[in-house]
Amino acid sequence: AYSQQPTDSRPCMSSPLCSVALKVHGLQGAQNIVALLQSRGARLAFVLDEGMAVLDGVIGGLQGPAAIIAISEKGHASVKLSVTTAPGHSSMPLGQSSIGILSAAVTRLEQNLMPRMLGLGPERGTFEHLAHKFVFPLKFIMSNLWLFSPLLARVMELKPDGNAFVRTTTAVTMFHSGVKLNIIPPYAEAFVNLRIHSAHSLQGVRAL
Numbered sequence: 205a206y207s208q209q210p211t212d213s214r215p216c217m218s219s220p221l222c223s224v225a226l227k228v229h230g231l232q233g234a235q236n237i238v239a240l241l242q243s244r245g246a247r248l249a250f251v252l253d254e255g256m257a258v259l260d261g262v263i264g265g266l267q268g269p270a271a272i273i274a275i276s277e278k279g280h281a282s283v284k285l286s287v288t289t290a291p292g293h294s295s296m297p298l299g300q301s302s303i304g305i306l307s308a309a310v311t312r313l314e315q316n317l318m319p320r321m322l323g324l325g326p327e328r329g330t331f332e333h334l335a336h337k338f339v340f341p342l343k344f345i346m347s348n349l350w351l352f353s354p355l356l357a358r359v360m361e362l363k364p365d366g367n368a369f370v371r372t373t374t375a376v377t378m379f380h381s382g383v384k385l386n387i388i389p390p391y392a393e394a395f396v397n398l399r400i401h402s403a404h405s406l407q408g409v410r411a412l
Contacts, residue, residue, distance in 0.1 A: 224237065265342040268337060276402050278400055279406065283395070284395055287309075288391050291389065301389070310396075317371060318401075320357040320370050321372070321404060322357040322370045323356075323357075325403040331346045371401055375396065375398075375399075376395070377397045
């Protein structure tokens with residue numbers, strides 16, 4: 205039998221548990237948790253974020269469920285696009301309106317995707333580790349991403365969830381302009397949400 209005598213010792217370190225509804229922004233977001241810990245002089249050894257899902261039937265050709273351990277996360281950035289032109293009346297339309305100019309820019313943004321970067325980030329290790337669970341010929345492809353990643357990227361980008369693995373994604377999430385039906389607005393703005401691939405950088409995205 206095993207028995208342990210009670211002691212008065214305390215753990216050598218604390219393990220704070222934090223749970224919020226808004227982890228990025230807002231009064232209860234992660235920013236406020238960081239500020240509170242800093243004010244108390246806390247020094248964290250590491251941070252464990254939320255986990256990933258158990259994939260079962262999500263990735264074509266993968267036999268059986270696979271529990272994914274998250275070791276990285278895509279970067280996040282928001283970009284504001286705006287256009288200012290002369291105002292006008294709908295009875296005498298201008299050659300180009302602020303809405304038309306900005307809409308054309310947004311369309312070009314959606315049609316010109318960021319470069320493929322599959323195999324340059326941590327997703328390569330994930331697929332190579334799961335290679336033995338794929339059916340042939342995917343098993344051979346996943347085991348040799350150094351050669352087949354361009355081919356695999358072209359297939360994965362055909363679906364939104366697969367495209368997220370392949371590149372930095374851009375999504376236009378907000379578009380504002382105009383206040384009346386008969387007035388040509390002088391101002392239009394749109395917001396683009398970027399999810400930056402692990403092998404990409406904000407500086408690289410801005411350069412494109």
